[in-house]
Amino acid sequence: MLQVLLSGLAIGAIYGLVGMGFAIGFYVTRVINFAEGQLLMVAVMVAAAIARAGVSPVIGIVGGIAAASLAGVVTYLVAIRPVLIFNRFSFAWLVSTLGVGLILENLAAIIWGSTSTSFPTLLNGTSVHIGNATLSLQELVTIGVAIAMAIVFELIRKRTLLGKVGMAVALDPEMASAVGVNTTAVAVAAFALAGLFAGVAGVLIGPITYSNPYLGETYGIAGFVALMIGGTERPVAAMVGGLILGILGQAANTVINTQASDWFPFVVVVVILLLLPEGLFSIRGTALRGLLRGVRRPSESAS
Amino acid sequence: MSAGALGDQPLARAAPSGVRGRPRWRSVVTVSAIALYVLGTYGLAHGTLYIQGLVLVAAVFAVLAVSLDLVAGVLGLYSLGHAGLFALGAYATTLLYTNHGWNLFVLLPVCVVGVGLVGLILGALSLRVSGLYFAITTFVFTLLLTAFASDLSWTGGFGGLVGPIFPHFSSGLNWLGASLIWCCMAVLLVAILISLALRRSPLYPVLLAIRDAEPFAAAAGARTARVKICMFGLSAAMAGAAGWVFSFQGIVSPGQFNGPVAVNILVMVILGGINTTLGPVIGAAFISIFPVEVAINPFWQEVLFGGLFIAVIVAYPAGFVGFLTMLGRRARDRLRAGSTVAQGRPAAAVSEPAGRRLAPTEIASVEAAAREGAAHPEAVPLAIEQSPRSPAPAGGGALAVECRGINFAYTRGTPVLIDVDFVVRQGTIHGLIGPNGSGKSTLVDLIAGRLRPMSGTISLDGKRLERDGAPARARHGFMRTFQAAVLVRELSASENVSVGYYTRIPRLAMRAAAWPILPGTRREAGALREHSATALRFVAAGQWADARVANVPHGVEQLTQLAAACVAGPKAVILDEPLAGLSPTEVEHMASILSELKSAGVSVILIEHQPRFVFALCDEVTVLDAGEVVVSGPAAEVRTNDRVREVYLGQ
Numbered sequence: 036m037l038q039v040l041l042s043g044l045a046i047g048a049i050y051g052l053v054g055m056g057f058a059i060g061f062y063v064t065r066v067i068n069f070a071e072g073q074l075l076m077v078a079v080m081v082a083a084a085i086a087r088a089g090v091s092p093v094i095g096i097v098g099g100i101a102a103a104s105l106a107g108v109v110t111y112l113v114a115i116r117p118v119l120i121f122n123r124f125s126f127a128w129l130v131s132t133l134g135v136g137l138i139l140e141n142l143a144a145i146i147w148g149s150t151s152t153s154f155p156t157l158l159n160g161t162s163v164h165i166g167n168a169t170l171s172l173q174e175l176v177t178i179g180v181a182i183a184m185a186i187v188f189e190l191i192r193k194r195t196l197l198g199k200v201g202m203a204v205a206l207d208p209e210m211a212s213a214v215g216v217n218t219t220a221v222a223v224a225a226f227a228l229a230g231l232f233a234g235v236a237g238v239l240i241g242p243i244t245y246s247n248p249y250l251g252e253t254y255g256i257a258g259f260v261a262l263m264i265g266g267t268e269r270p271v272a273a274m275v276g277g278l279i280l281g282i283l284g285q286a287a288n289t290v291i292n293t294q295a296s297d298w299f300p301f302v303v304v305v306v307i308l309l310l311l312p313e314g315l316f317s318i319r320g321t322a323l324r325g326l327l328r329g330v331r332r333p334s335e336s337a338s
Numbered sequence: 339m340s341a342g343a344l345g346d347q348p349l350a351r352a353a354p355s356g357v358r359g360r361p362r363w364r365s366v367v368t369v370s371a372i373a374l375y376v377l378g379t380y381g382l383a384h385g386t387l388y389i390q391g392l393v394l395v396a397a398v399f400a401v402l403a404v405s406l407d408l409v410a411g412v413l414g415l416y417s418l419g420h421a422g423l424f425a426l427g428a429y430a431t432t433l434l435y436t437n438h439g440w441n442l443f444v445l446l447p448v449c450v451v452g453v454g455l456v457g458l459i460l461g462a463l464s465l466r467v468s469g470l471y472f473a474i475t476t477f478v479f480t481l482l483l484t485a486f487a488s489d490l491s492w493t494g495g496f497g498g499l500v501g502p503i504f505p506h507f508s509s510g511l512n513w514l515g516a517s518l519i520w521c522c523m524a525v526l527l528v529a530i531l532i533s534l535a536l537r538r539s540p541l542y543p544v545l546l547a548i549r550d551a552e553p554f555a556a557a558a559g560a561r562t563a564r565v566k567i568c569m570f571g572l573s574a575a576m577a578g579a580a581g582w583v584f585s586f587q588g589i590v591s592p593g594q595f596n597g598p599v600a601v602n603i604l605v606m607v608i609l610g611g612i613n614t615t616l617g618p619v620i621g622a623a624f625i626s627i628f629p630v631e632v633a634i635n636p637f638w639q640e641v642l643f644g645g646l647f648i649a650v651i652v653a654y655p656a657g658f659v660g661f662l663t664m665l666g667r668r669a670r671d672r673l674r675a676g677s678t679v680a681q682g683r684p685a686a687a688v689s690e691p692a693g694r695r696l697a698p699t700e701i702a703s704v705e706a707a708a709r710e711g712a713a714h715p716e717a718v719p720l721a722i723e724q725s726p727r728s729p730a731p732a733g734g735g736a737l738a739v740e741c742r743g744i745n746f747a748y749t750r751g752t753p754v755l756i757d758v759d760f761v762v763r764q765g766t767i768h769g770l771i772g773p774n775g776s777g778k779s780t781l782v783d784l785i786a787g788r789l790r791p792m793s794g795t796i797s798l799d800g801k802r803l804e805r806d807g808a809p810a811r812a813r814h815g816f817m818r819t820f821q822a823a824v825l826v827r828e829l830s831a832s833e834n835v836s837v838g839y840y841t842r843i844p845r846l847a848m849r850a851a852a853w854p855i856l857p858g859t860r861r862e863a864g865a866l867r868e869h870s871a872t873a874l875r876f877v878a879a880g881q882w883a884d885a886r887v888a889n890v891p892h893g894v895e896q897l898t899q900l901a902a903a904c905v906a907g908p909k910a911v912i913l914d915e916p917l918a919g920l921s922p923t924e925v926e927h928m929a930s931i932l933s934e935l936k937s938a939g940v941s942v943i944l945i946e947h948q949p950r951f952v953f954a955l956c957d958e959v960t961v962l963d964a965g966e967v968v969v970s971g972p973a974a975e976v977r978t979n980d981r982v983r984e985v986y987l988g989q
């Protein structure tokens with residue numbers, strides 16, 4: 036039981052980081068960057084390549100994350116901004132960001148080969164025993180880093196001017212730009228951050244998956260599902276969505292059968308979406324709002 | 339129903355003068371295009387196996403893309419469930435044929451109806467949410483179906499199943515060539531024709547209104563949720579047919595219907611040109627043929643593919659068709675440059691179609707024309723004038739609109755309207771005034787059916803309506819305009835007005851998919867154009883009939899809204915601040931329009947802020963303040979009421 040929970044949290048933390056990457060970009064520009072998964076892959080591939088060149092893995096990690104972040108910004112400038120300038124509400128970015136994903140994936144395959152290659156072991160060799168569960172130190176660090184990043188992000192979003200500017204752009208870009216916000220700069224920052232989240236997820240998962248140009252597809256879809264579970268209103272909800280998805284997948288694999296993680300989480304997503312069409316943590320979600328109202332009503336009548 | 343019966347009358351009358359030339363010329367083009375298509379199919383059916391293989395795949399995806407465009411392009415519902423619906427058709431055909439020996443040709447209607455029904459259910463469930471969440475819910479449907487197809491044993495797992503073989507032509511028809519090509523191309527042709535029929539039917543402006551201006555469509559009488567679900571069902575049925583055809587092409591396996599495929603179909607639609615008939619076909623052909631034809635290093639090929647995605651979308655966000663129309667427009671402009679433009683008629687500038695912004699000088703000249711029109715309003719008889727209702731004797735007419743004891747609150751505990759009584763006599767203009775936040779717009783939304791009262795009754799001509807939604811009230815003859823005009827910006831003014839006629843075209847939604855081939859529809863369409871033009875002339879916006887709403891000044895938008903509310907011959911119209919943003923001459927003209935409506939026996943509810951105008955024009959006035967009626971009665975009395983002078987006129 037504890038094993039399922041912890042392994043689920045470890046893989047779910049990765050989904051959550053990618054999901055938050057999706058969510059941060061979406062939060063500011065209302066665009067789903069379908070190349071988000073490929074940003075994770077870029078981090079893994081670059082970090083592995085630097086490490087293979089014999090440099091310290093720490094430089095590889097930093098380089099990988101920086102590359103993913105940079106790729107995020109380039110995606111925005113090349114494939115998203117021009118489309119939004121034409122029509123802020125069109126869905127054409129779907130095609131252009133998928134195009135970026137295709138290019139990143141296949142360029143990686145051309146440069147580094149299309150098969151799995153090694154990745155520095157980092158902390159994956161060390162095992163940690165918690166109760167009757169066994170976890171690698173890497174997995175434990177993954178959980179910690181992911182949760183810490185989610186919390187820091189939320190604090191920045193709510194407590195700093197930068198975060199508030201981001202919220203303003205998210206709500207109404209025209210109004211924000213009317214009061215002097217450089218919306219392009221905010222969007223660039225958001226996509227740099229989105230790339231950073233995917234990059235961190237990449238270097239955390241790298242020791243387990245090794246480096247492979249097709250990693251992006253797997254983790255891209257998982258991150259997207261995490262976003263669906265959490266809802267798009269607050270990016271941090273995607274982290275919770277990812278953790279839930281991870282635990283559900285692990286539980287399904289253990290309890291039902293080894294393939295159940297293919298479909299079980301989706302059944303849960305369907306149920307969640309039917310009950311709460313705007314995601315689990317939406318303030319507008321019907322059931323949750325009903326609960327809140329139920330809680331609030333007695334106090335109202337008392338006052 | 340009575341609205342439908344009434345609708346037939348003006349239709350029949352207007353028929354002889356209905357515009358005819360264009361549709362006939364169009365059907366000649368359509369028939370020759372179909373003939374060419376059949377010839378082309380004959381050629382392909384005798385082509386090499388390699389070409390046939392390419393065409394089969396491209397055609398199946400073209401059917402899917404066309405079906406997806408019917409919801410994504412026309413209604414703005416970006417479905418990622420079409421891969422799942424496609425899978426249902428293919429698996430159902432394969433399983434029922436292989437395991438139960440069903441006839442292949444029985445399976446086609448089975449797939450169409452079955453998958454269509456699944457689509458209705460999926461649509462009804464997912465349409466509770468819109469935008470991105472609609473995409474997500476339908477995406478989950480696709481993911482679930484493919485996950486089950488891979489995990490279950492009776493679907494053959496990851497390897498899939500071998501599909502049935504499509505029977506060859508019998509010896510007598512052998513000269514036709516490959517039967518599967520004919521079958522595939524026939525399904526594609528039907529899909530394209532359905533898409534064309536919908537686009538040519540009067541339902542098309544209504545569908546775009548549902549996409550872009552849902553309150554407007556609902557106020558015009560369209561049951562928007564039901565229309566959306568039915569369109570999704572139709573689209574799903576087409577996807578089911580695509581699945582049926584696909585099952586004859588060899589293996590049916592989960593990898594052919596998974597998430598990336600779902601996204602790919604949408605890519606085909608957007609890349610080809612969303613909300614066009616040909617765009618999805620071009621997009622599908624490009625995406626399914628490009629990877630096979632461009633035989634370079636597969637990785638570089640994919641990079642090139644991705645690069646093309648970006649290049650096309652960034653350069654032409656309207657996709658390939660956007661590129662083609664740009665070329666076409668350029669060619670036409672060049673042709674025209676020598677001849678027509680030199681004459682410089684203002685009307686030519688207005689009727690300029692697609693996208694082009696008017697040059698400043700042109701705007702000046704059309705505005706001058708508009709002013710002229712406003713100063714000398716053309717006396718245009720409107721359909722309502724012939725309505726049997728006679729003008730009411732001033733002040734003493736029967737009650738048309740009757741609201742009694744209306745209570746309403748958006749959130750519990752803060753009432754917006756308290757015990758409001760509001761009556762409008764037939765054939766009068768009734769002003770509704772009050773300070774900001776007094777509940778005017780809420781009352782109007784209650785009367786028009788956008789909101790439901792918590793208690794109280796609303797009736798029109800003695801018929802209780804408070805439980806009906808906005809579309810049902812439109813059917814009873816209640817029309818309205820909105821404070822901020824909500825119109826379909828990409829359609830012309832007259833097409834926007836035609837949305838208002840929705841309730842008067844019997845069973846339009848049912849007939850739209852086969853519109854051009856049904857008997858009498860050409861006459862109906864002609865009559866509709868005639869009515870829309872008349873209504874626009876009635877509001878003195880006749881010269882704007884062919885201008886895209888995106889390019890017209892604000893005042894014309896207001897007039898277009900008014901024309902849309904009047905075109906169907908309403909019993910009562912609600913005008914929510916119709917004067918906002920109008921110039922003094924336009925205001926004067928609006929006054930004459932309202933008087934004309936009144937003399938035609940229409941009851942008018944007018945919300946307005948300009949007291950001068952309200953008291954001059956209205957027969958009766960109701961003043962609201964803080965959710966309560968201050969006073970209601972003949973305009974002259976209300977004007978001298980002390981409390982009104984205090985709370986509203988500030989005297």
